[in-house]
Amino acid sequence: MQASRSYYAGIDAGSTYTKGALVDDRGNIVGTAVDMTGVNIVTASKKIYGLLLDKTGMNESDVAYVVGTGYGRYRITFGNTQVTEISCHAKGAHLLYPNTHTVLDMGGQDTKAIRVNAHGEVMDFSMNDKCAAGTGRFIEGSARVLGLKLQEVGELSLRSTNPVKISSTCAVFAETETQEQLAWGHSLEDVLYGIHASMATRAIGLLRRVGIEPEITFTGGVSMNPGMIRALEEQLGQRLNHDGKTMYCGAIGAAIFALERASSATHEGGSAA
């Protein structure tokens, strides 16, 4: 029965969060799910897939094809195939914002700048390879030493009136510097905004390497952080596309790839299941 298998899933196993997205046969987003990855990627990806099916009221038999992405994509045991997160973020951003030409994906331990064409295909990309400077870990570490929740720091930083300059590049040193700046009497909000501004500067450096062409779509977990959005928009002097769905961009892109792969497999006469 073809009719029962008309949904396509994408699972994005990230370093911090695992995300899932389900699309229908016309590429409409039917549902999304997210949870912490934790230490076991296999368990986390299975859990997210289950959660995604529960939330959308589907069964595994309704899903024709599953694509895995993210740094843990090769551990997703139930997927049909894997696609790199760079291609998936480009594809997902293009779906959400069709005029996207530049994608900035900020995750837990990678930051990527991607230039995409009018079809959402990757033309060029650049990423942090050797170290965690300028990634979500930078904020996470500072949040931890301050005893704050990750979700709080962006919001708090928006209340900054006199941002502090954070000079450390290393995410570990930034934790020490955070404490030091507070000890010098700077306000929590000003130090936090300084952290966001420092990260924004590094991210923009990556964007420049691929070329900044509007529209810019901001994806990944950090795209939910209002402090980061403000810092990036201030330094770039332009608006970024972002919304509640952009953190699922990798999973959404993977789901669209699932739809495309399944269709081409069907056209070639193969079985999608």
Next chain:
Amino acid sequence: MITVGMDVGTRTTRAVVLEEGQRLRAKIRLPTGYNFAQSIQGAYDAVLAAAQVTPAEVDYLAATGFGRYRVEKRDLSITDITAAARGARFFFPRTRSVLDVGAGNARASKINEKGKVLKFRSTEKCAAGGGGFLERIAFYSQIGLDRLGATALGAHNPVAISTVCSVLAESEVINLITQEVPLEDILMGAHQSVVGRVLLTLKQVGIEQEVTLTGGLVENPAFVQAFEQKMGGKLNSSGDLYYAAAVGAAYLGHQRLLKKRGEAA
């Protein structure tokens, strides 16, 4: 003459009391923490109490370490490099190369027979060359920092940690753990990675015997063993070298005071 030396490090604050620039009367350590003023005052009070000295009897206070400028009562501030070099020589007079490894970074220096620093290098931009890397590994592998070195010594086939970044190394450590690589082998591999980077810094200033290790890593037997193996020689790492920079600062304070009093007389 009583001089106090304080070393305000990124993790730990040390304070020592030195009598006549020779006798170590007391030593104390406290976590630096968030509130510098509090930990500095706490360490100062504690070391004086341990040495049975009243504040009025202190002739000179010399401070070193990254937080030295926060020691408000200081008479003198000394760089980490100079203080560690003097401290190393205090305990091992034949020291020519000094390796000072703290939580934040590693500093290597070459000194002459009088203890003067001729050349130095440090790992500055990133935490990979400091004890902080091992601190993170201890955290990722859920083993206490105090048991880290001793556990690593049980390794049979150390596995190199190829990730340089202390933060990104987390995934590699977790992957190795899930692959059921023995914890001892992962931990020793992590020590070897840090040793490799630190040794490079030491080689940049030139290795000359005797080589003395100072700072927090003195208390990590796996680091010392891995270092001696990789360098192919002995490392002075015993006893109170944990307090070397504070002792060096107190010693230099004493010298300064002697000179000042000599000039006044």
